[in-house]
Amino acid sequence: MECGDKLILVVDDEKAIRESISDFLEDTGCSPDTAANGREAVEMIRSKKYDAVIVDLNMPEMDGFEVLERVAPENPNMPIIVLSGVGVIDKAVEAIRKGAWDFLSKPISSFSVLQITLNRVFERARLRAENRLYREHLEEEVRRKTAQVIEMSRSLIAAQKEIILKLGDVVETRSHETGNHVQRVSEYTYLLSKLYGMTESEALDIKLASPMHDVGKIGIPDNILNKPGDLTEEEFAVIKTHTSIGYSIFNTSELPVLKLAAEIALYHHEHWDGSGYPNGISGNNIPVSSRITTIVDVFDAVSHSRIYKDAWDIEESCSYIKANSGKMFDPELADLFINNIEQFLEIHHRFTE
Ligand SMILES: [Fe+2]
Numbered sequence: 153m154e155c156g157d158k159l160i161l162v163v164d165d166e167k168a169i170r171e172s173i174s175d176f177l178e179d180t181g182c183s184p185d186t187a188a189n190g191r192e193a194v195e196m197i198r199s200k201k202y203d204a205v206i207v208d209l210n211m212p213e214m215d216g217f218e219v220l221e222r223v224a225p226e227n228p229n230m231p232i233i234v235l236s237g238v239g240v241i242d243k244a245v246e247a248i249r250k251g252a253w254d255f256l257s258k259p260i261s262s263f264s265v266l267q268i269t270l271n272r273v274f275e276r277a278r279l280r281a282e283n284r285l286y287r288e289h290l291e292e293e294v295r296r297k298t299a300q301v302i303e304m305s306r307s308l309i310a311a312q313k314e315i316i317l318k319l320g321d322v323v324e325t326r327s328h329e330t331g332n333h334v335q336r337v338s339e340y341t342y343l344l345s346k347l348y349g350m351t352e353s354e355a356l357d358i359k360l361a362s363p364m365h366d367v368g369k370i371g372i373p374d375n376i377l378n379k380p381g382d383l384t385e386e387e388f389a390v391i392k393t394h395t396s397i398g399y400s401i402f403n404t405s406e407l408p409v410l411k412l413a414a415e416i417a418l419y420h421h422e423h424w425d426g427s428g429y430p431n432g433i434s435g436n437n438i439p440v441s442s443r444i445t446t447i448v449d450v451f452d453a454v455s456h457s458r459i460y461k462d463a464w465d466i467e468e469s470c471s472y473i474k475a476n477s478g479k480m481f482d483p484e485l486a487d488l489f490i491n492n493i494e495q496f497l498e499i500h501h502r503f504t505e
């Protein structure tokens with residue numbers, strides 16, 4: 153037997169048996185300890201780490217069953233071999249149920265049986281330890297990889313957000329709109345979506361997509377886009393195409409957030425009563441993402457100065473929203489906006505230009 157310096161506890165009330173087993177173990181290179189009863193054995197097991205315990209079931213002072221009950225649950229990885237009288241197989245089965253790894257019949261006729269049994273339990277203990285290590289390693293690896301994936305998607309989302317805002321900025325700059333317009337529209341749409349009862353992820357999608365509502369202005373000639381005076385009918389017709397241009401920029405994308413951006417770009421000038429453009433659709437036929445963006449886009453436009461107009465004060469801006477509820481705007485959304493104006497004004501002040 154390959155015993156190495158394994159520490160084995162032999163527990164038997166019969167001194168002769170204790171000693172003969174102990175002698176045999178010493179001969180094979182193990183380091184045996186002995187205990188004459190269960191009580192002593194339990195104390196020793198609790199104070200020292202044994203590689204295996206061989207314990208007699210039938211002892212006057214605390215029998216082997218009680219030893220098993222006390223130490224097996226605390227030491228699930230320590231092999232315990234029980235010694236039972238010949239012919240009392242029921243007892244051996246009961247011991248196995250209580251946590252014994254194997255059993256031997258007394259008297260031990262040949263030590264080779266003990267040797268085989270010990271080899272068997274040591275092999276099992278080794279496999280269990282290996283398995284445990286593998287599992288721990290695997291769990292650690294899964295934890296590490298999961299953290300990596302989370303970090304990766306976090307930075308991807310951050311990058312996506314930044315690119316989108318920058319794109320909105322480009323349009324903003326080109327059309328000489330007020331600074332931070334797209335940033336405010338983004339924050340406003342998120343707030344209004346939440347107030348409307350959307351889930352966090354739906355609201356976040358709109359927050360991400362709404363800054364690109366005017367991206368189609370990229371396709372509008374400068375002299376029309378930045379004309380300070382009134383537009384002719386033809387010029388206005390050209391301006392209107394920024395909705396469908398924006399749509400065609402994003403609609404072919406596979407990314408859901410860009411699909412949403414396409415939808416918002418196309419419909420953000422539609423009016424609740426059907427008087428908007430490009431399609432003149434009305435009511436709930438206009439996607440809610442666009443109905444939300446329309447209100448906050450208009451509110452932000454009127455409450456800040458533009459090349460063609462001065463800024464209105466907040467009261468005037470709110471009156472405009474109220475006056476157009478049910479006309480330009482979804483009345484339910486307009487009510488939500490007005491009833492929670494303090495929260496919107498917090499954003500208005502946070503992102504001043
Ligand atoms: Fe627009």
Ligand SMILES: [Fe+2]
Nearest residue numbers: 333365366449
């Ligand atoms: Fe806008």
